[in-house]
Amino acid sequence: MSHKPLAERMRPQTLETYRGQTHLVGEGQLLWKLIEERKCPSLILWGPPGVGKTTLAKIIAKTVKVPFIQLSAINSGVKDLRAAIQTARKGGNILLFIDEIHRFNKAQQDALLGAVEEGIITLIGATTENPSFEVISALLSRCQVYVLQPLTKAELLEVVETALKEDAILKKQDIRLQETDALLSYSGGDVRKLLNLLELAVEVAKEGVIDNALVEQIMQHNVARYDKSGEQHYDIISAFIKSIRGSDPNAALYWMARMIEGGEDPKFIARRMLILASEDIGNANPNALLLANACFDAVTKIGYPECRIILSQTAIYLATAPKSNASYLAIDKALALVRKTGDLPVPLPLRNASTSLMKELDYGKDYQYTHDHSGNFIAQEYLPDAIKNTQLYDPGDNKRENQSREWLKYWWKGKYKY
Numbered sequence: 571m572s573h574k575p576l577a578e579r580m581r582p583q584t585l586e587t588y589r590g591q592t593h594l595v596g597e598g599q600l601l602w603k604l605i606e607e608r609k610c611p612s613l614i615l616w617g618p619p620g621v622g623k624t625t626l627a628k629i630i631a632k633t634v635k636v637p638f639i640q641l642s643a644i645n646s647g648v649k650d651l652r653a654a655i656q657t658a659r660k661g662g663n664i665l666l667f668i669d670e671i672h673r674f675n676k677a678q679q680d681a682l683l684g685a686v687e688e689g690i691i692t693l694i695g696a697t698t699e700n701p702s703f704e705v706i707s708a709l710l711s712r713c714q715v716y717v718l719q720p721l722t723k724a725e726l727l728e729v730v731e732t733a734l735k736e737d738a739i740l741k742k743q744d745i746r747l748q749e750t751d752a753l754l755s756y757s758g759g760d761v762r763k764l765l766n767l768l769e770l771a772v773e774v775a776k777e778g779v780i781d782n783a784l785v786e787q788i789m790q791h792n793v794a795r796y797d798k799s800g801e802q803h804y805d806i807i808s809a810f811i812k813s814i815r816g817s818d819p820n821a822a823l824y825w826m827a828r829m830i831e832g833g834e835d836p837k838f839i840a841r842r843m844l845i846l847a848s849e850d851i852g853n854a855n856p857n858a859l860l861l862a863n864a865c866f867d868a869v870t871k872i873g874y875p876e877c878r879i880i881l882s883q884t885a886i887y888l889a890t891a892p893k894s895n896a897s898y899l900a901i902d903k904a905l906a907l908v909r910k911t912g913d914l915p916v917p918l919p920l921r922n923a924s925t926s927l928m929k930e931l932d933y934g935k936d937y938q939y940t941h942d943h944s945g946n947f948i949a950q951e952y953l954p955d956a957i958k959n960t961q962l963y964d965p966g967d968n969k970r971e972n973q974s975r976e977w978l979k980y981w982w983k984g985k986y987k988y
Contacts (some may be wrong), residue, residue: 573739576769577762580733581625588629589729589761590622590721601716608634610665612686612693614701614710617718618804620760623696626718627667636692637664643673648681655685664691671695672704679706686712698803703841720759727754729761730768740769744778752785758805803834807842810885814843815850819889826885836877840866843884854894854968861887894966903962914954947981961986 573579582588585595585605594601604610610630615623624640631638639654646668658664666682668674685691686709693713697704701715721729727750734740734747753771757764770788771780806828813821829839840862847862865884869877923934938948951958965971965978965988978988 575766576733576737576740577765579737579739580729580765582622582629583632585629585633588622588625589725591626591718594716594718595626605630605633610634610636610692610694611714612691612712613714613716614671614695614697614705615716615718616697616699616701618698618720618759620757620762620764621718621720622761623718624667624669627665627694627696630694631665631667634665637661638667639664640667640669643668643670643678648678651678651681655681655691658685658690663689665694666691667694667696669696670698672697672699672701676706679709683708683712699838700841703837721761722759723754726757726759726761726764729764733765733768740772743772745772745775746779748779749781752782752789753780756785756789806832807838810839811842811846814846814885814889815893817889817893819886822885822889823882826881830874830878830881836869836874836881837866839881840869840884843881843888847888849898850893850895851888851891852894852897852966853974854892854966854970856970858888858891892968892970894968894971896964896966896971900963907957907960907962911954911957914956917951917954919950920952949982949985959985961988964988 585602588595593599595605596602615626617623627640628638637657639657641650641654654664654666658666671679682691682693686693693709695701695705695713701710705713730747730750730753734745753764753767756767767785767788768780771785774788775784806825810822810825810829813819813825826839830836844859844862844866847858851858861884865880868880872880918932918935919937921928921933923929928934938950940946940948942948953960965975975988978986982988
């Protein structure tokens with residue numbers, strides 16, 4: 571007798587049984603409060619596959635007691651959207667959940683605008699792609715964006731243990747979970763993937779024993795082709811990025827070819843290289859960012875198959891470029907400092923004295939205009955007093971940034987440890 575997959579049988583029905591995303595739906599968090607108060611604005615749930623986007627949307631609809639309509643952007647179009655909107659106009663507000671909303675084109679997304687703005691529908695969109703790039707700005711401005719994260723090891727283990735104890739089928743079997751490392755590793759934080767693998771392991775386990783060797787054996791016999799909708803999507807892009815970061819153009823080209831053969835969106839590949847150009851190369855070679863940006867523009871205009879050449883050129887350039895994550899580390903240090911110290915006052919010399927009152931209050935007083943001094947430099951403090959002399963940027967060890975380091979040493983005369 572056939573039955574639903576384990577992942578579907580174990581889909582949580584309430585916030586109490588929902589696992590993960592405690593930063594959003596943990597008790598007292600903003601989204602938790604809205605759901606408990608039976609309120610729900612239009613929102614976009616952004617995160618990798620299998621982290622609970624669809625489940626959360628269903629829980630919200632059930633809790634706020636609003637009619638729920640689910641569409642997938644893969645096989646739905648404007649006609650389906652208009653039908654859902656018409657249903658709302660006749661029967662009152664509905665919660666419209668659109669999975670893979672990033673796959674809707676501009677015209678399809680435009681069709682949602684009026685109904686969302688009027689409050690006829692409450693929209694929940696789910697996406698694995700950055701909504702800043704894939705959702706039109708007019709629709710994005712009408713939605714709150716919430717970022718969902720892969721589940722932690724502890725949360726994944728809890729999911730497995732709950733399935734073995736509570737699932738109507740599994741709890742009848744004598745299953746001994748000797749090891750979990752392989753289960754967790756292959757799931758990659760994806761609950762659906764985890765439960766599907768667990769169910770398969772239960773079916774083939776000898777004497778009910780599940781260990782790492784068994785899971786490894788299952789995976790070797792079930793190597794799936796590249797699935798741009800989720801399964802290997804994040805594993806392969808991760809391998810691609812790490813190959814470029816590791817300065818291996820051969821591996822980078824291999825993983826890129828896997829994505830191209832699988833029909834991956836070339837804009838996705840180009841976008842990830844654009845991020846890497848700043849995150850992993852940065853000022854070691856500023857031209858990397860320029861080329862990556864040109865690549866993104868080009869593949870947007872050209873598309874497959876010709877854009878494969880541009881993608882290849884850019885990947886090789888980035889892989890063979892000197893590497894530095896100094897800019898990436900510097901901004902994260904700065905953000906951490908801001909979160910720790912709060913809204914420190916801007917020093918008076920740096921304030922904008924745009925009115926006579928501001929001048930009377932010493933706004934801009936004692937500011938030294940750089941270009942009035944030799945070498946277009948004058949040593950003065952630009953940080954708030956509470957954090958003065960704080961160094962956030964540490965140049966990378968490469969030719970370009972070592973030059974910057976020497977200039978900074980010369981200018982600041984020991985103020986910072988360059």
